[in-house]
Amino acid sequence: MKVKKIEKFLSEDVIESRIKELAAKISSLYGNEPVCLVCILKGSAFFTCELAKRITSPVEIEFMSVSSYGSGTSSSGVVRIVQDLGCSIEGKHVLVIEDIIDSGRTLSYLMQNLKTRNPKSLRLCTLLDKPDRRQVDVRVDFVGFVIPDEYVVGFGLDIDQQYRNLPYIGFAKIEE
Numbered sequence: 001m002k003v004k005k006i007e008k009f010l011s012e013d014v015i016e017s018r019i020k021e022l023a024a025k026i027s028s029l030y031g032n033e034p035v036c037l038v039c040i041l042k043g044s045a046f047f048t049c050e051l052a053k054r055i056t057s058p059v060e061i062e063f064m065s066v067s068s069y070g071s072g073t074s075s076s077g078v079v080r081i082v083q084d085l086g087c088s089i090e091g092k093h094v095l096v097i098e099d100i101i102d103s104g105r106t107l108s109y110l111m112q113n114l115k116t117r118n119p120k121s122l123r124l125c126t127l128l129d130k131p132d133r134r135q136v137d138v139r140v141d142f143v144g145f146v147i148p149d150e151y152v153v154g155f156g157l158d159i160d161q162q163y164r165n166l167p168y169i170g171f172a173k174i175e176e
């Protein structure tokens, strides 16, 4: 798949101010209670760091890597845990941090899986949401931006592992 051009969509400043708002909401929800942020690698690494820096509640940061079989720009629905959490989440407030919810399949699987581990609470925060593409219902607690059905890259999001390091989010225009 060849990328023809990246069309700027969300600037660094716009992303940063939205993250500040999300962090304020999250901090007021958890208050002084500790919360375990579960960063879903690799896409949400940038988002998790920027968000965590601005949350005032005590946070623990854990990482998990999942892959949904399938390549290119769509997921198959078969999800595999590539790297599991390094700790138990039993009795903890858990906030899953995702980069984007597309079909909803990855998160639907993951949230069910984490629920069986008996956290005190389990919530979901995503930077981007593409509701037009939803195949499976997922309850999302915090959303950064609702976006149209376009393939986006940057700020952690990739296309074939490229463009994650762009400081902004853009639409990847693919060569036909």
Ligand code: IMP
Pocket (backbone or CB within 6 Å): 043, 068, 074, 075, 098, 099, 100, 101, 102, 103, 104, 105, 106, 107, 150, 151, 152, 153, 157, 158, 159
């Ligand atoms: P879902 O299971 O279809 O919701 O897929 C979610 C995963 O697909 C995300 O965590 C991303 O890794 C990837 N993904 C979906 N849409 C995009 C996109 O527009 N840009 C980059 N990655 C995407």
Ligand code: MG
Pocket (backbone or CB within 6 Å): 040, 041, 042, 043, 044, 099, 100
């Ligand atoms: Mg991802």
